[in-house]
Amino acid sequence: DADNIVKDYVIQTINTFLYLGYDILFFTASDEIKNISDLPCKLFYTHNNGAGTDWNMWLLGCCYIVNNQLNYSYICLLNDSIILPINGVDNFEKTIKEMRETSDLWGHWESNEIEWHIILAIVDFKYCMINDVVNFIRQNIKNCKNEEDYVLQLEVKFARHLVDKGYKLNTVIKTDILENNLCCPVFHPNNIQKWINNSRTFAIKWTDCMSYLNQDIIASQELNYLTRFLY
Numbered sequence: 001d002a003d004n005i006v007k008d009y010v011i012q013t014i015n016t017f018l019y020l021g022y023d024i025l026f027f028t029a030s031d032e033i034k035n036i037s038d039l040p041c042k043l044f045y046t047h048n049n050g051a052g053t054d055w056n057m058w059l060l061g062c063c064y065i066v067n068n069q070l071n072y073s074y075i076c077l078l079n080d081s082i083i084l085p086i087n088g089v090d091n092f093e094k095t096i097k098e099m100r101e102t103s104d105l106w107g108h109w110e111s112n113e114i115e116w117h118i119i120l121a122i123v124d125f126k127y128c129m130i131n132d133v134v135n136f137i138r139q140n141i142k143n144c145k146n147e148e149d150y151v152l153q154l155e156v157k158f159a160r161h162l163v164d165k166g167y168k169l170n171t172v173i174k175t176d177i178l179e180n181n182l183c184c185p186v187f188h189p190n191n192i193q194k195w196i197n198n199s200r201t202f203a204i205k206w207t208d209c210m211s212y213l214n215q216d217i218i219a220s221q222e223l224n225y226l227t228r229f230l231y
Contacts, residue, residue, distance in 0.1 A: 001030065001080075002030075003034075004030045004031060004032050004033060004034045005033070005034050005035040006028075006033055006035060006036050006039070007080075007229070007230075008228075008229050009083045009206075009226050009227065009229070009230065010080055011036075012226055013078075013082070013083070013084055014026070014039070014040065014041060016084060016085055016089055016092070017076075018040060018041075019089060020089070020092075020093060020096075022076070023041070023042075023070075023072070024040075024041035024042065025041065025042050025044065025061045025064060025065075026039055026041045026042065026043050026044065027044045027046055027057035027060065027061060028043070028044070028045060028046070029045075029046055029047065029048035029049075029053050029057075030045070031045075044057075044060065044061075044064075046060065050147075051144075051146060051147035051150055052141065052144055052147070052149075052150040052154075054079040055137060055141055055144075055150060055154055056141065057079075058077045058137065059134065059137045059138060059141065061077070062075070062077075062130055062133055062134045062137075063134060065130065066130060066131070066134065071127065072127045073126070073127055074100065074124060074125065074126055074127060075124070075125055075127060075130060075133075076122065076123070076124040077120075077122065077123050077124075078121060078122040078123075079121055079122075081121050081205050081206065081207040081208070082121050082122050082203050082204075082205060082206075083203060083204050083206045083223070083226050083227065084202050084203040084204075084226075085202045085203070085222060086196070086201065086202060086203060086204055086220050086222055086223040086226065087197070087198075087199050087200075087201055087202055087220055087222060087223075088220075088222050091199045091200070091202060092202040094200075095172060095200050095201075095202055096124070098200070099124065099170050099172065100124070102168075102170045103168045103169055103170035104125060104126050104129060104162075104167040104168045104169070105123060105124065105125035105126065105129060105159070105162060105167055105168075105169055106118075106123070106124055106125075106169060106170040106171060106172070107119060107120065107122060107123045107124075107159070107169075107171050107172075108121070108122050108171065108172045108173060108201075108202070108203050109171060109172070109173045109186045109205075110159075110171040110173070110174055110175055111175065111185065111186055112175050112180055112185075113184065113185070114151070114152070114156050115156050115160075116159075116160070116175075117155060117156040117157075117158065117159050117160065118158070118159045118169070118171055119155075119186065119205070120154075120155045120158055121203075121205045122203060123158075125162075125167075129162065129167060132161075132162060132165055132167075133162070136157075136158065136161050136162070137154065140153045140154050140157065141153075141154065172200055172201060172202075173186065173195045173198075173201065177194050177195065178191045178194060178195075179191055184208065187205060187208040187209040187212075189209075189212040192209055192212055192213070192217055193217050196213075196217060196218065196220075196223075197218070197219045197220060204223070206227065206230060210227070210230060213227070
């Protein structure tokens with residue numbers, strides 16, 4: 001984080017992925033980490049380039065996996081806007097299994113804003129796709145000069161590019177359950193209740209919807225626990 005600490009919800013995310021058997025590559029643009037002496041994962045320090053820093057981290061991470069011949073079955077990319085597992089670890093694991101059985105890559109939400117895409121705060125894909133993922137990021141990131149470019153050139157093009165290559169895609173939360181004539185429909189307060197307590201749902205993008213959450217919306221004890229220091 002900006003104050004060189006790892007927030008508690010990030011620690012809970014790390015613990016969750018470790019519990020589920022993942023290896024973790026942890027990238028930070030902080031100069032140091034002040035509140036934890038030893039993270040249980042591989043730690044990388046990178047430069048903070050502002051908008052697009054997470055894309056650069058994902059590219060570095062994928063290249064590290066390729067260069068070190070780490071032949072995983074799947075790769076999950078996520079940034080620190082994500083809080084999980086908001087409906088428990090067991091439901092999270094079930095959703096992962098369901099999504100992987102029905103697709104080559106998947107995300108938590110899809111959106112029709114600008115054009116159809118998956119919201120790239122988190123994405124999971126088969127290892128056999130890694131070169132196509134690396135090539136897409138590498139070719140497009142060099143054309144990005146500002147925050148809008150990273151949205152238009154990378155985020156909204158990523159899923160379509162891979163689908164066009166023949167890969168099968170799925171999402172946990174689809175646009176057809178939403179009221180879509182709204183600004184940022186997935187995280188709009190009119191729509192949050194339509195998905196947040198679905199047992200298949202495992203995450204929120206807290207930077208976009210935290211201010212809309214209240215006791216009338218949240219039934220999950222896990223989410224209340226994970227956000228206890230953010231409220």
